[in-house]
Amino acid sequence: MKFNKYNIATGIKKSLEEAGFNRPTDIQYKSIPQILSGQDILAIAQTGTGKTAAFAIPLISMLEKVKPGLEPQTVKAIVMVPTRELAIQIEQVFLELAKYTKVHPVAIIGGVDIEPQLKKLQKADLLIATPGRIMDLVFKGHLYLKKIDYLVLDEADRMLEHGFYNDIKKLITLLPKKRQTMFFSATINETIKDLAYALVNKPVRIQISPKDPVSKNVDHAVTYVSMDDKRFFLERFVKENEDRKIIVFVRTKVRAERVAKAMDRVNIHTETIHGDKDQKNRFQVLDNFREGKNKILIATDVSARGLDVKGVDFVVNYDLPELPENYIHRIGRTGRGTSRGRAISFCSDEEKVYLDAIQEYIGKEIDVMKISKGSYEETIAYSEANPYDWKQLINEAESEPKKKKKKK
Template identity: 45%
Template sequence: MTFQKLNILPAILKVLDEEQYVSPTPIQEQVIPLILEGKDVLGCAQTGTGKTAAFAVPILQQLEFRKDIKTKVIRALILTPTRELAIQVGDNFTRYGSYLNLSCTTIFGGVSQVSQVKALKRGSDILIATPGRLLDLMNQNLINLEHLEIFVLDEADRMLDMGFVHDVKKIVNCIPAKRQTLLFSATMPKSIQQLANNLLTNPSYINVSPVSSASQSITQSVYFVEKNDKEQLLSKLLNDSGVLRSLVFTRTKRGANQVVKNLMNQGILAAAIHGNKSQNARQKALDDFKQNALRVLVATDIAARGVDIDDLPHVVNYDLPNIPETYVHRIGRTGRGGKKGIAVSFCSNEEKIDLKSIEKLIGTKLSISSI
């Protein structure tokens, strides 16, 4: 299968060729034709499977075909749970639409709204937004969604985990009932099924991997370690393994800061991203990590959504998540695009119940490692 066989516009194919996209991933191969046909889609796919391109490419194509000669209005809305993911999705839309005459605006909280409002006033065909900032600007009558044609709810499971379900419902009540709706999620718990039933009309359900599974390209293991010994274990792994870059997950913001402090004291360049960090600080840490200026990025789950890094070899669960689906999200940062990845978890006595829930969800026991 090639992208040409998916009947994609030459202007978009040119970008895909420049980005060295050789052939569509399974989610892209199945979803793109459905979206081009105007169907509602419920897609379940792990992170790193090319999900963003699966909806961005056909949305751009549809909007290009159905151009309105009037003043630019928002015709597609992509709702994401975090700032980082909004930025990533916005960058992808801009890149894939490089040779099209369509504009894209990204809005999120944590920064001044001034520049975002200016961009909106210039007119935009596509809006990528986080729920809080979108509702805020809607309440100020700065955003009009009455011309919306396509609505995308990205990372729906994470959206619900973060308590955005009421915000999502408020937004849905303000958009046209006649629209195309696309819902994507890495996992498919009952809550997502219920949300899909309320949002989608006769949807096509696409599941490109077993529900709540991890990529087969990721080697997973667990270290049983006392809570107070985790710092020493992390240092030993980083020093012994020779891994250049590692993404480390902690459960709390305070924990992330403490891990960074300990690593820096040992001469290991590290930075944290979490909700208490400013957007500029978070973006700088992420950029430095991508450019190998940092060896370790320590993140909480909320901040890590949208961390899209090529060739990330190593993910460490310094603290196990208490929501098992979150484990799938975390380790999906590595092993992307079929590349090999390593996911290591630290498990204290208090976290053994969390480990049991994770293993039940993914349907396998993690191999036990020791120093």
């Protein structure tokens, strides 16, 4: 069934057509009609399945039909998210889909000037924010939750990871009982299930769980590299893929800065994004990467789900993640939509336990990209960071005239 056959606002159909989206993904096909009919939903779906549009399309359509009232608060819908970056990205999806409608979405985030955001909030129909930010707006009198008709929790599992459980439980008590709730999570466990059923009322359960959780658009492989040699192989990979957009994932903030400095020593420009960066810097780094001003982005797992940048050619797992599900979120940054993507993981001896956990999680072995001994040694030898200038020695050796053997 094509989008133009759905009972959604004409303005949304126009936006979808302009963007080249004709048919829904599985999660959209299963969610949109249920949401439009007024049902609560509990959806389990991985990142990259199109779940943002699965709730954005029907929400905009329903809000378009709401007649303006006399109340000072215009916000009728809330989308709760785990991070500021995800709030901004979801806002962009809503803005794109709603541009031919009367619906006004706004993301409210910390770390930047709040006054311009509050002015937008006064005219907004839909708010996108973290539970902590929503709580702050409520207690400062900027938001009245009893006026909310629609509630979306996106990436609920990650919100719990970020410690928002108590905030969400508190917000539940401030929301009206008569509302429509959409609960989205990539994973499900007892805590998430308890939270979900405290929020939803007789929900339709939707589960999109392909046998292989890795996107079919992503080709991924692993190669065995010593921990101390990873920088040489990253240097070679980047130089062999000039002008390609690459996201490099590392395990910690300290590692991110160390890898950036290692690349700087071999004249490769990179930028880092992690929790120690202030919001203004993070926005600037993401904008530089989106616009192609910087081609190499070094990130931690905090950014794995939140990064949504078009045209990422490669993901490099410089460090393997400790949590196997983060592998899916990382490599899901490439191969978005209909584009093909590629991911390569560097695995040291001490990380093989993580590799085993990842392969068990995805239900199959990851293809191994073998490196010959000669190629391995060559990668280190030809690095600009090598303490021994092997290239100069080789050039000198090749340029020296061969000495003639003396006759006896």
